[in-house]
Amino acid sequence: MKRIFATLALIAAAGPALACETVTVGPLEVSQAWSRASIGTARPGVVYLTIRNSGTADDALMSITTPAADMPMLHQTVMTDGVASMPHAMEVPVPAEGQVALEPGGYHAMLMELTQVLEEGETFPVTLTFRDAGKVTIPVTIQNIGASEPTCPSPDE
Amino acid sequence: MKPPTLMRVGVVAVAAVLFMLVLGWWQTRDGDRQAAGILPLPINQMSFALTDQSGDTVQPKDWLGRPTMVFFGFTWCPDICPTTLSDISIWLEEIGPEADRMNTVLISVDPGRDTPEILGDYLSNFDPRIIGLTGPLPQIEQAVDGFRASFRKVPQDDGDYTMDHTAGVFLFDADGRFVSIIDYHEDYRYAVPKIRRALE
Ligand SMILES: [Cu+2]
Numbered sequence: 607m608k609r610i611f612a613t614l615a616l617i618a619a620a621g622p623a624l625a626c627e628t629v630t631v632g633p634l635e636v637s638q639a640w641s642r643a644s645i646g647t648a649r650p651g652v653v654y655l656t657i658r659n660s661g662t663a664d665d666a667l668m669s670i671t672t673p674a675a676d677m678p679m680l681h682q683t684v685m686t687d688g689v690a691s692m693p694h695a696m697e698v699p700v701p702a703e704g705q706v707a708l709e710p711g712g713y714h715a716m717l718m719e720l721t722q723v724l725e726e727g728e729t730f731p732v733t734l735t736f737r738d739a740g741k742v743t744i745p746v747t748i749q750n751i752g753a754s755e756p757t758c759p760s761p762d763e
Numbered sequence: 764m765k766p767p768t769l770m771r772v773g774v775v776a777v778a779a780v781l782f783m784l785v786l787g788w789w790q791t792r793d794g795d796r797q798a799a800g801i802l803p804l805p806i807n808q809m810s811f812a813l814t815d816q817s818g819d820t821v822q823p824k825d826w827l828g829r830p831t832m833v834f835f836g837f838t839w840c841p842d843i844c845p846t847t848l849s850d851i852s853i854w855l856e857e858i859g860p861e862a863d864r865m866n867t868v869l870i871s872v873d874p875g876r877d878t879p880e881i882l883g884d885y886l887s888n889f890d891p892r893i894i895g896l897t898g899p900l901p902q903i904e905q906a907v908d909g910f911r912a913s914f915r916k917v918p919q920d921d922g923d924y925t926m927d928h929t930a931g932v933f934l935f936d937a938d939g940r941f942v943s944i945i946d947y948h949e950d951y952r953y954a955v956p957k958i959r960r961a962l963e
Contacts, residue, residue: 642845645885650923652841677921683842685947689913690843691927694920710846711948717841718921751888752849 625729625747626758632739633661634700638756639746641717643726651675651717651724653732653746654756657698658705666737667698667706672746674730675717682713692716697737710754724748801911806831806939809909813870813898816883821868821896823909823939830961831866831935835912835928837873838885843930843947850948851932852890857955861962862892870906871897872914872928934961 628637639655651674659665670678680695690711698713700706708714715732724730729745736742749757809823834851836844848869855862869886871877874897877885882895897903907914912929919925930947934957942961945954 642841649839650841679920681842685930688929688931688944688946689915689927690930690947691915691917692842692925711843714842718919718923751845752852754846754849 625745627745628761629742629744631736631742632665633663634659634665634736634739634742635761636734636742636744637761638758639732639744640753640756640758641724641730641746641748642753643748643751644720644724645751647720647723649720651720653678653715653717654708654710655715655732655744655746656705656707656760657700657734659700659702662702663738664702665700665739667700667734668737669735670715670732671735672717672730672732674720674722674724674732676719676721677717678732679716679718680713681716683711700736726750803910803912803933803935803941805941806935809906811898811902811906811909813896813902813906814879816879816886816895818879821894826866826868826935827939828937829864829866830937831868831939832932832958832961833866833868833870833910833935834932835870835872835907835910835914835930837871837926837928838877838881839873840926846948847930847932848886848889848893850951850954851893853951854955854958855890855892857951858958858962862958865892865958865962867893869893869895870903871895872903872907872926874898874900874903934958936961936963 628635635658637656639653641651641653644651657667670680672678680698681692682695683690683692695713698706726748728748731743732746733741733743747758806823806826812820812822815821834847836847855867871882877897879897882897886893886895910933914926914928917925917927932945934942936942943957945957
């Protein structure tokens, strides 16, 4: 088992943009950043990820930027009487000693006006701005167009 | 001691009456819901004509004789539509060849962008048994109405728009009677038996 981890660590250290990277900023840890392959650039893309807060104070994700889209936005899919809508989220709360996931059917970063085709297997960087912890950049793994969960394991698995 | 027979009979009678009442309430509730426009119509009372990704016209009567699974979406939808499509692909795979005799249909609520070709291109990434329908807006509206579903165009900051729409998956038996709804992202363990029930 140890050897597998050592090998994985080697593989992970090899590329400049590492798939399945975990990044930290202050007490926050961001992991499992993934997206879906796009058909062309006309349709909006999406980014999902997990944020953990080991600190004792609440924080919040305020905005995102990425070279992959001219108009990235935070959204939240909500169900009202069975009807799905996705209003703009002013912020995504990151509770103290807790975590929040951007995941299908909930909070997501929506990439409007893609600047590039999102090709399965590639990565692109996304910079997250938190209210208190500041900014951090994470590579996003582009998965299959039909993916519904991250292929990257949770950091403590 | 002698058992209080009369009381026992009484208890049974009361229970029977309660049971009938509950049963009646259930039945009227379903009937009321249908009348109030909450439950989908049976397929043989629906009416619309839409076009599938190979250019063929599809009407509700074409679905009769086979169980039917219908959901609404659009291909510019980044979050829940690909999730629903991949859920459905997983369910169909789990059910296997048995699901071949089911109509599995995505009705686009965005006919302005989803042409039959675009739908076909998009759906080629998912289970090949999924049929995509689109057509003139009034026909889409009529279809959505039959399912007692809803959709709405929502402008976005960049001048584009997105669509709010009913997210559940509707199941009908081979006679076109409504069986149940699978809610958005409902657990696999509940979704697959619901589909099997429609297949019975
Ligand atoms: Cu969105």
